[in-house]
Amino acid sequence: MATVIPTTAPGRPPRRGRRSGVNMAGKQMHGSKLTYVILSVVVLISIFPFYWTILAASTSNTEINKVPPNWLPGGNLFKNFRAALDNVDMGKALLNSLIVSGCVAAGTVLFATLAGFAFAKLRFRFRNVLLGLTIGTMMVPYQLGIVPLFLLMTKLGWSDHLEAVIFPTLVSAFGVFFMRQYLLNALPDELVEAGRVDGASSLRIFISVVLPIARPAMAVLGMLTFMASWNDFFWPIVVLTSDNPTVQVAIDNLGSGYVPDESIIMAGTLLGTLPVLAVFVLLGRQIVGGIMQGAVKG
Amino acid sequence: MAVATTESPLEKALPPPGGSSWRSRRARWDLKFSPYAFVSPFFVLFAAFGLYPLIWTAWTSLHKVELENPDQSSWVGLKNYTDLLTDHNFWNAFRNTFQMGVLSTVPQLLMALGLAHLLNYKLRGRTFWRVAVLSPFATSVAAATLVFAQLFGRDYGFINWVLHFFGIHNIDFQNGTWSAQIAISVIVTWRWTGYNALIYLAAMQAIPGELYESAAMDGANRWQQFRHVTIPGLRPTIVFTIVVSTIGASQLFGEPLLFSGGGSNPEMGGVNRQFQTLSMYFYERGFTDQHLGRAAAIAWAMFLMIVLFVLINTLLARRTRSAK
Numbered sequence: 001m002a003t004v005i006p007t008t009a010p011g012r013p014p015r016r017g018r019r020s021g022v023n024m025a026g027k028q029m030h031g032s033k034l035t036y037v038i039l040s041v042v043v044l045i046s047i048f049p050f051y052w053t054i055l056a057a058s059t060s061n062t063e064i065n066k067v068p069p070n071w072l073p074g075g076n077l078f079k080n081f082r083a084a085l086d087n088v089d090m091g092k093a094l095l096n097s098l099i100v101s102g103c104v105a106a107g108t109v110l111f112a113t114l115a116g117f118a119f120a121k122l123r124f125r126f127r128n129v130l131l132g133l134t135i136g137t138m139m140v141p142y143q144l145g146i147v148p149l150f151l152l153m154t155k156l157g158w159s160d161h162l163e164a165v166i167f168p169t170l171v172s173a174f175g176v177f178f179m180r181q182y183l184l185n186a187l188p189d190e191l192v193e194a195g196r197v198d199g200a201s202s203l204r205i206f207i208s209v210v211l212p213i214a215r216p217a218m219a220v221l222g223m224l225t226f227m228a229s230w231n232d233f234f235w236p237i238v239v240l241t242s243d244n245p246t247v248q249v250a251i252d253n254l255g256s257g258y259v260p261d262e263s264i265i266m267a268g269t270l271l272g273t274l275p276v277l278a279v280f281v282l283l284g285r286q287i288v289g290g291i292m293q294g295a296v297k298g
Numbered sequence: 299m300a301v302a303t304t305e306s307p308l309e310k311a312l313p314p315p316g317g318s319s320w321r322s323r324r325a326r327w328d329l330k331f332s333p334y335a336f337v338s339p340f341f342v343l344f345a346a347f348g349l350y351p352l353i354w355t356a357w358t359s360l361h362k363v364e365l366e367n368p369d370q371s372s373w374v375g376l377k378n379y380t381d382l383l384t385d386h387n388f389w390n391a392f393r394n395t396f397q398m399g400v401l402s403t404v405p406q407l408l409m410a411l412g413l414a415h416l417l418n419y420k421l422r423g424r425t426f427w428r429v430a431v432l433s434p435f436a437t438s439v440a441a442a443t444l445v446f447a448q449l450f451g452r453d454y455g456f457i458n459w460v461l462h463f464f465g466i467h468n469i470d471f472q473n474g475t476w477s478a479q480i481a482i483s484v485i486v487t488w489r490w491t492g493y494n495a496l497i498y499l500a501a502m503q504a505i506p507g508e509l510y511e512s513a514a515m516d517g518a519n520r521w522q523q524f525r526h527v528t529i530p531g532l533r534p535t536i537v538f539t540i541v542v543s544t545i546g547a548s549q550l551f552g553e554p555l556l557f558s559g560g561g562s563n564p565e566m567g568g569v570n571r572q573f574q575t576l577s578m579y580f581y582e583r584g585f586t587d588q589h590l591g592r593a594a595a596i597a598w599a600m601f602l603m604i605v606l607f608v609l610i611n612t613l614l615a616r617r618t619r620s621a622k
Contacts, residue, residue, distance in 0.1 A: 042431060145352055234440065276436050
């Protein structure tokens with residue numbers, strides 16, 4: 001629920017080496033100077049808010065409101081970090097988010113790989129119907145379920161507990177579809193069949209044949225799910241309170257007036273963004289690849 | 299590997315049906331039931347946390363139910379729905395959602411298309427550009443909105459400071475109707491343009507180069523190639539991004555909620571509800587006013603709108619294709 005993960009697009013299979021920025025001879029053209037200038041402007045706009053967050057988080061409230069602004073970070077970063085940690089228990093929020101996003105990513109990847117394997121390579125009755133149903137669930141807006149889900153959590157005694165944000169997002173239709181598409185091509189029928197001939201059970205084949213082959217796609221799905229779960233907003237603020245927040249709930253509390261100091265708000269925002277930004281900087285290439293791969297395979 | 303020529307190699311790989319040993323029986327059971335076991339976690343969890351709430355919401359939308367006592371409900375039929383028709387807050391939220399949907403989706407997708415075209419050139423530092431353009435995707439709704447709320451500040455905001463060089467003075471983004479809606483749309487656009495650009499880029503790379511060659515031989519210039527080769531090649535992807543962005547836009551919630559900068563009722567979307575969306579109105583009805591039945595009716599109305607939109611879109615896409 002409320003997971004904003006990319007969905008796949010209908011499209012053609014990729015043909016490597018054929019690019020649309022091509023000249024008469026069908027060769028890909030180099031970008032002109034203007035291309036680089038425009039791209040640089042776009043990149044500046046993309047990263048400017050990050051830079052602004054750092055600027056604001058490292059100054060004091062009075063300096064932040066100077067016009068024109070200071071272009072260099074100030075020296076109050078750690079003081080503001082500490083204030084944010086004290087004000088809304090950002091430390092607990094970070095730990096909570098780590099637990100939630102870790103569980104959701106692990107669960108989504110495991111269940112999606114299992115189901116994706118079944119849909120891609122195993123024969124069973126109602127397979128296409130069930131696959132259609134799975135994809136159909138992606139169209140349902142999450143608001144439809146929020147109220148009963150909230151009541152359900154109250155009945156289970158899970159409201160304000162992390163279970164309430166973990167369990168409803170533990171499976172994702174997108175994930176199932178993503179893994180199916182990947183395994184359809186990446187896992188040769190012959191390998192599954194060879195396992196059968198050797199007398200291996202389906203589970204055995206899953207563990208020793210499917211998992212090693214699926215690893216790259218599992219990594220991409222894991223990262224995307226982790227990011228989406230970390231950034232999830234609507235459902236956590238409905239079911240969690242400021243006593244046991246995830247990072248997004250804590251940031252929401254920072255922003256809704258509990259903390260009057262804007263540089264502390266920005267310090268908290270920065271704390272909440274840094275982990276996922278670090279993932280992004282380290283694994284950006286794979287994330288980009290995963291999104292593009294998900295986009296083309298239809 | 300031996301019987302790879304048959305239509306369904308997996309069944310062929312079964313142990314011979316004659317052997318009724320425990321081993322082969324187990325293998326048959328495994329083949330028959332394992333697939334269901336493998337897909338069951340998804341369906342069990344979906345049934346509990348997706349389907350059950352859905353049905354409950356449909357049922358509740360026909361009742362008068364209060365949040366403090368959800369077990370006590372009285373049947374009101376379609377009253378919750380008919381009430382929406384005369385509820386001007388509902389129509390206000392509907393209009394706002396629609397306006398911000400257009401304001402964010404249209405520029406976002408157009409810019410993404412242009413950006414994808416640029417990224418499709420042979421570039422030095424290709425990966426760097428792609429990752430940098432996608433970086434806003436790594437932020438959360440909450441983080442992005444708080445930063446932008448500050449940038450859009452009335453007195454000391456960076457954006458007003460930039461605008462004053464163009465002779466525009468101190469816009470009160472938060473309290474205007476259009477200014478607030480534009481500001482919120484900017485946040486949405488900032489977060490999602492790079493993501494959509496990568497989707498388009500992937501589809502562009504799947505267009506065969508020969509199409510451009512033959513277009514060039516027919517004397518098509520670059521713009522004509524873009525119009526007559528690239529755009530038609532991207533059509534399914536474009537339809538897809540329109541549908542996904544619209545579903546996202548119809549559920550807009552976090553950005554306007556946080557843009558209001560707190561206060562006692564952030565879900566009102568500004569003092570005059572000038573940027574309250576349907577999701578926020580749903581939240582207000584369900585959790586602030588505690589009228590669950592009315593909230594459920596809003597949720598179903600939203601769902602119907604999305605289905606309607608997807609249908610119209612599919613029909614239009616089919617028509618433009620057959621008209622060609």
